[in-house]
Amino acid sequence: MKVLRSICFTHNLFLHRNLSRTPVSLSSFSRHFHSSNPRFALNSLETDGTQTTPHVWTAHEGLTGGLSTSCSRQESITQGNELGSGDEADADSETERTYGKAKNANLSDVDETQKAKGNTELMSRKKASVNGSGLGDMFGNKKKGKGKTKWVCQNCGHSEVQWWGVCRSCDRSGTMESVLEVETKNRGLEYSETLARSWLPKDAGDVEPVRLIDVNRGVELTDYRIPLLGPFGSEVARVLGGGLVPGSLVLIGGDPGVGKSTLLLQMAALIAEGHNCDQPACVVYVSGEESVIQISSRAERMKIGANELYLYAGTDIEDILVKIQPLSPRVLIVDSIQTVYLKEVTGSAGGLSQVRECTSALLRFAKKTNIPVLLAGHVTKAGDIAGPRVLEHIVDAVLYLEGEKCSSHRLLRSVKNRFGSVDELGIFEMSQLGLQTVLNPSEMFLSDQNSDSEFLAGVAVAVIMDGSRAFLIEIQALCVSSSTVSRHVNGIQESRADMIISVLAKQAGLKIQENAVFLNVVSGVSLTETAGDLAIAASICSSFLEFPIPSGVAFIGEIGLGGELRMVSRMDKRVSTVAKLGYKKCIVPESAVNSLAALDLGEMEMIGCNDLKGVINTVFTKN
The missing domain is CATH 3.40.50.300 (P-loop containing nucleotide triphosphate hydrolases)
Structure with missing residues (x-):
């Protein structure tokens, strides 16, 4: 504080000595020397022994962050906002009024109208200072909006404020990428509404609740x-x-x-x-x-x-x-x-x-x-x-x-x-x-079967459903007595294949444990439903017994752990599709024969079996 007092005292003495010679430097120096305590700046500038010229200073207010202008006497407020003569009314005088600097003027020549004008301008400057026009606004250091960096998953769109190796929404790794989002006004939704509204009549915006029975009144089914x-x-x-x-x-x-x-x-x-x-x-x-x-x-x-x-x-x-x-x-x-x-x-x-x-x-x-x-x-x-x-x-x-x-x-x-x-x-x-x-969609998955050749051993036809449509696909099996690979499946669930092979060994009495079994679904189709169990078992038996399955035979059914055959969904749709494609026989569970007796299957014969032993005796027995 002592240093600050000495600076203010030296400043006042310097202004006192050079006031009469350089009037312009008064406003220039007073802009750069400020006091945080106004009471040390109340010294009068005496030129002839009396206080004729009031002193004006600018102080920084810590609470508002702005600059406030004060003077030694209330009457000098007008002096800080008025010019000394009419010849000096130019751009420099406007700058001096902004900072509240006073010039030499005779207070007796200022009338009541000029005083009121000066008080109004000073109050507006103080109000602007309180509203935030502080040092930051003076030097143009305004706070601008900045962009935000987010990490967004390219798979599911989940966003995080920091990087993660694995997306916490979809659990995928390596999908988080940084995206810079600039804080701008997004008018996409508003603009699209305007475009869509331009297509409609002027009264289209008057939307009111409508009863359900009135919505489709007068509307034809073709619309x-x-x-x-x-x-x-x-x-x-x-x-x-x-x-x-x-x-x-x-x-x-x-x-x-x-x-x-x-x-x-x-x-x-x-x-x-x-x-x-x-x-x-x-x-x-x-x-x-x-x-x-x-x-x-x-x-x-x-x-x-x-x-x-x-x-x-x-x-x-x-x-x-x-x-x-x-x-x-x-x-x-x-x-x-x-x-x-x-x-x-x-x-x-x-x-x-x-x-x-x-x-x-x-x-x-x-x-x-x-x-x-x-x-x-x-x-x-x-x-x-x-x-x-x-x-x-x-x-x-x-x-x-x-x-x-x-x-x-x-x-x-x-x-x-x-x-x-x-x-x-x-x-x-x-x-x-x-x-x-x-x-004929089944042509995609079926190969030509022209004869009952021995090379066709291990091939069986299954009927699967995709949506509301039935497809016929081929399942191939190969049993090899000596192989480095014990088992390999393609297009079939591995656990399902192991279960069917185990049931054949236990319930049907086939000794296939010592053989390597290869299973494949033609055309790369994935068999996910249980309706193909019977066709898988038939293809394995055909390859193991080296007995080709006669052409024109299809298999539909699920196999249980006891070797029994079970019904599957949409049996009527599957059997009708087999009949339309010209197949001669269809092996199904015994319970399906009675429920599907009313179907018109043409020349196709539907054969029912209770278990795997019945299927083997029916298909792999020479008449």
């Missing part, structure tokens, strides 16, 4: 779904639950090159041709991965020439919805969701926030305009659709297009469907003209 006709359309409509629902959002996922774009282009052409209505319907196919010329060349190869099919290459959701509004399409197709973006949403196309907000925007567009939207989605290495897991919760239906690289067959499955069953399955074959419907 509930957009039908897809023809063999291809019927196969797709089967998976969708009967057709495309207006206002729905459908996501189609699959591996790269499996045929997602081909499937969507064929659906677009089928709707645009207008076979299901009086006139063709407009369909817009938007691609963010291919140009219009590339899409046109593929359509030409597939012999597609629909006049009402429009192609557009773009990735901006705003631009897409604006451009297609004059067309009023019946269906909108976006290929793919990972390539589009919203300008008002942070992040690049394909990011977590962009994929989520773009899907939400298209969902609101579909619901408010009643236009169905079809989306194509990429999948990750694990086989899941790329992007946050919430993406599959937003859409109405999720379809997967599956297929092996070495095979031309494609399977269209429904894993989520709000308007139909998820048990349906569509089967296609990729050709030069696109995806073609497979009329």
Whole structure:
């Protein structure tokens, strides 16, 4: 404090000596010397023995963080805000008034109006200081918003504030990646609402509760779904639950090159041709991965020439919805969701926030305009659709297009469907003209059996269900007396195979413990249900006894630990499928013969057995 007092005292003496010579330096020095205790700055500047010129100082207030201006007399407040003469009213005088510095002026020439004006300006400066205009605002050091770094799981979208080796939501390792989130206003939802509202009439916002019985009044049944006709359309409509629902959002996922774009282009052409209505319907196919010329060349190869099919290459959701509004399409197709973006949403196309907000925007567009939207989605290495897991919760239906690289067959499955069953399955074959419907799906899994050759020993036919469809698959077995490997299975649960082999050894009396057993399901199909137990046992017996199973025989049934045969679900559907494919005999549990006696099976004979010994005596006995 002593040092501070000496500085203020020296400062006052210096101002006293140079006041009459350099009036401008008064304001200059008073800006840089401040006192935290005003009582040491109350000394008058006496030039002729009387206090004629008041002293003005600026002090820093610790509570408010601002600067306050004070003077030795109340009358000098006006002096600190008024000019000495009219010739000095320039920009420098305004700066001096801001800091509250006084100049030489005669107090007697100041009237009441000028005093009131000065008091008003001083009070406004003090109020601004209290409201936070402190030293930080004076020098421009304002606090700005900073970005936040988060660690986001690329598999499920779970976020953490710090890095973890394993995602605590999905328990996957190596999926946490850092994402910088800048604190900006996200207007994606607001903007998508504005775009969707522009399609509706002006009074569309007046929504009121409606009774259930009044919702569908006056609506025909044909308006509930957009039908897809023809063999291809019927196969797709089967998976969708009967057709495309207006206002729905459908996501189609699959591996790269499996045929997602081909499937969507064929659906677009089928709707645009207008076979299901009086006139063709407009369909817009938007691609963010291919140009219009590339899409046109593929359509030409597939012999597609629909006049009402429009192609557009773009990735901006705003631009897409604006451009297609004059067309009023019946269906909108976006290929793919990972390539589009919203300008008002942070992040690049394909990011977590962009994929989520773009899907939400298209969902609101579909619901408010009643236009169905079809989306194509990429999948990750694990086989899941790329992007946050919430993406599959937003859409109405999720379809997967599956297929092996070495095979031309494609399977269209429904894993989520709000308007139909998820048990349906569509089967296609990729050709030069696109995806073609497979009329007999069992041909995919069956080989040609032209004769009862000894080389066909160990082959049995099982009937499995996938959704509501029955398929016939081949199960192969090989029993070798000397091998370095005791057992190997492919396409069958290893525990299930061990149980069946043990039951054959114990209940049927086959000594196969010393043999190596190899089991395989043809075409890479995974057998997960128990309906194939009887076919597995029959193939093992055929290979062990070296007795080929006659062609035209199928097996349906579950095996218990006692060697007994048990019923499985949907026996009628399985047996009817075997009869339609022209098989002569079907080995089933004895209890199924009586329950299925009313079925019209044509020339096929249904043989019932109680246990494995009865099956061996029936199949492997020469007549």
